[in-house]
Amino acid sequence: MTRFIDSFLKRLDGATEANIRSSARRNGRRSFLARTGLALLGAAVSVPVLPFDRRAFASTEGGASDPCSYWRQCAIDGFLCEESGGSLTSCPPGSTVSAVSWVGTCSNPEDGKDYLISYNDCCGKPFVPTATFCNNNKGERPGYQMGLYNDINWCTANTDKGYHCTVSIVVGMAD
Amino acid sequence: MRNHLILSLSVLAASGAQALAQEAGIQPETLVVEERISEGNHIFLMDMGISGPSQISVLNADDLSLEGNMGMGTFSQMLMSPGAPSLFTGSVYMKRFTRGPIEAVIEEFDPATLAVKREIVVSDKMAETLSQRGALNLSADGKYLFVQNATPATSVNVVDLTAGKDLVEVPTPGCWTAYPATEGLAFTTICGDGSLVKYTVAADGTVSEPAKSDKIFDAASTPIFGNAVRVDGLLTYVTYDGKLLMVDDSGAAPVLSKTIGFAVDGWAPGGYNLMAYHAASHTLFVLMHSAAADGSHKRPAEEIWAINTESEKLVGRSAAHGESNIAVSMGKVPQLVGVDHMGGVHRYDVTLGDSVSLTEGAAREGLAAFATMIATDY
Numbered sequence: 001m002t003r004f005i006d007s008f009l010k011r012l013d014g015a016t017e018a019n020i021r022s023s024a025r026r027n028g029r030r031s032f033l034a035r036t037g038l039a040l041l042g043a044a045v046s047v048p049v050l051p052f053d054r055r056a057f058a059s060t061e062g063g064a065s066d067p068c069s070y071w072r073q074c075a076i077d078g079f080l081c082e083e084s085g086g087s088l089t090s091c092p093p094g095s096t097v098s099a100v101s102w103v104g105t106c107s108n109p110e111d112g113k114d115y116l117i118s119y120n121d122c123c124g125k126p127f128v129p130t131a132t133f134c135n136n137n138k139g140e141r142p143g144y145q146m147g148l149y150n151d152i153n154w155c156t157a158n159t160d161k162g163y164h165c166t167v168s169i170v171v172g173m174a175d
Numbered sequence: 176m177r178n179h180l181i182l183s184l185s186v187l188a189a190s191g192a193q194a195l196a197q198e199a200g201i202q203p204e205t206l207v208v209e210e211r212i213s214e215g216n217h218i219f220l221m222d223m224g225i226s227g228p229s230q231i232s233v234l235n236a237d238d239l240s241l242e243g244n245m246g247m248g249t250f251s252q253m254l255m256s257p258g259a260p261s262l263f264t265g266s267v268y269m270k271r272f273t274r275g276p277i278e279a280v281i282e283e284f285d286p287a288t289l290a291v292k293r294e295i296v297v298s299d300k301m302a303e304t305l306s307q308r309g310a311l312n313l314s315a316d317g318k319y320l321f322v323q324n325a326t327p328a329t330s331v332n333v334v335d336l337t338a339g340k341d342l343v344e345v346p347t348p349g350c351w352t353a354y355p356a357t358e359g360l361a362f363t364t365i366c367g368d369g370s371l372v373k374y375t376v377a378a379d380g381t382v383s384e385p386a387k388s389d390k391i392f393d394a395a396s397t398p399i400f401g402n403a404v405r406v407d408g409l410l411t412y413v414t415y416d417g418k419l420l421m422v423d424d425s426g427a428a429p430v431l432s433k434t435i436g437f438a439v440d441g442w443a444p445g446g447y448n449l450m451a452y453h454a455a456s457h458t459l460f461v462l463m464h465s466a467a468a469d470g471s472h473k474r475p476a477e478e479i480w481a482i483n484t485e486s487e488k489l490v491g492r493s494a495a496h497g498e499s500n501i502a503v504s505m506g507k508v509p510q511l512v513g514v515d516h517m518g519g520v521h522r523y524d525v526t527l528g529d530s531v532s533l534t535e536g537a538a539r540e541g542l543a544a545f546a547t548m549i550a551t552d553y
Contacts, residue, residue, distance in 0.1 A: 051546070052544060137472060140472070143323075144367040153303035162269055
């Protein structure tokens with residue numbers, strides 16, 4: 001598994017914007033919104049800005065209307081890009097895609113299969129205080145397994161290192 | 176218009192205030208800066224900035240009132256030195272706040288005056304990571320700092336506090352955290368293959384060959400938290416499923432000295448800086464949650480458990496308030512402080528004895544937006 005993650009990270013080092021855009025076309029946010037409901041976005045902006053509820057494992061507590069409970073967010077730790085000007089699979093305008101990322105293995109309830117999810121940060125801008133903050137940790141490990149670690153700024157390898165938000169990209173099937 | 180107003184106010188302040196005050200029959204007030212925080216006990220709460228400055232709020236430990244704060248860069252670490260003569264931080268400053276060149280800085284604060292005593296610009300490989308005890312530590316003699324780096328390739332930066340500059344970067348691939356040995360200039364790091372590795376550094380910056388322990392945990396099936404505490408001389412880690420791994424790091428290579436299992440009935444440790452040790456009573460406190468499952472290891476605490484490290488028994492289970500980070504004061508009878516997942520601070524009085532119990536003595540909500548760490552000066 002470690003070898004796989006290392007290999008995966010090396011491949012991600014070369015990730016291009018084209019890859020992300022391609023992925024975004026396959027997994028647009030429209031389908032996501034259909035699941036979660038547009039009302040969520042309205043609800044999100046009415047939530048007090050601070051502090052951020054950093055409860056872990058919100059996916060089992062928030063119910064179906066919780067964007068953090070969407071299946072591919074099983075190991076996300078960050079602000080949702082789809083509420084920051086981007087989408088589930090695209091970074092907001094003017095930001096940059098993190099050159100490296102952490103990965104999670106999440107089960108899609110629609111087909112019962114496990115998928116590898118790359119959680120890329122989008123970089124170079126402030127976070128959006130009205131965006132939902134999700135903190136899920138399935139399979140998460142400390143920095144001794146860096147490819148599975150979500151408590152680090154994954155914009156760290158970029159020229160512009162400011163953390164903006166996080167996307168969730170399906171990159172393959174889990175073993 | 177604005178310039179005129181400023182000019183008018185300046186003139187008023189410089190020469191007219193006293194005359195006006197005398198005409199009004201009052202004594203003019205004098206603007207001063209508070210010299211220091213109050214005497215007594217205080218709590219230091221890290222509110223980590225993730226795209227902007229971090230800050231440490233300083234609270235009166237009795238009533239949790241705010242007495243001041245300290246500011247530093249993004250993703251700051253925090254370390255209160257033993258006896259609290261200094262509070263160290265390590266953080267990253269981005270030239271354009273969220274973009275552009277960065278500068279990584281160690282800052283040494285006076286925890287009484289809250290003023291910066293000095294700052295040291297260090298390697299900009301400093302890890303931009305959640306504030307955690309394994310990322311910034313003092314060497315045994317207090318003359319060096321161990322700083323966790325991540326680009327995300329990991330290394331440890333040894334900073335010479337006397338010279339005020341980096342001494343050497345120690346590559347630690349696949350490993351994380353740097354906990355100091357109790358003697359010499361040495362640290363131990365956790366590695367993904369399940370081992371602990373100790374590095375020793377000479378004063379000239381020469382680094383020893385890595386001294387590796389046997390495999391003491393399995394990262395896939397029984398991972399350990401990055402948070403470790405020193406317990407009666409042993410470096411003590413906790414597994415996700417609730418076992419203490421107590422490691423003797425005094426020799427050439429770390430050796431697992433003993434294991435204490437304490438979790439029962441589906442309960443497990445959870446949080447970030449989730450353990451605190453009170454040496455005088457041999458009591459280790461751990462944040463715990465029920466219905467443990469894959470991914471639940473950062474859940475806020477439902478209970479705080481007390482383990483006596485001499486008897487190796489669970490000696491107390493007390494109600495918690497959603498804490499994710501805790502610290503315990505020193506002295507004969509300690510107080511335990513914690514911060515919950517919404518930035519609320521809780522202070523508990525500790526009753527020691529055959530059983531150990533916590534009673535919440537004070538609480539205050541919403542003190543931090545992104546609380547990551549808590550410490551005391553007592």
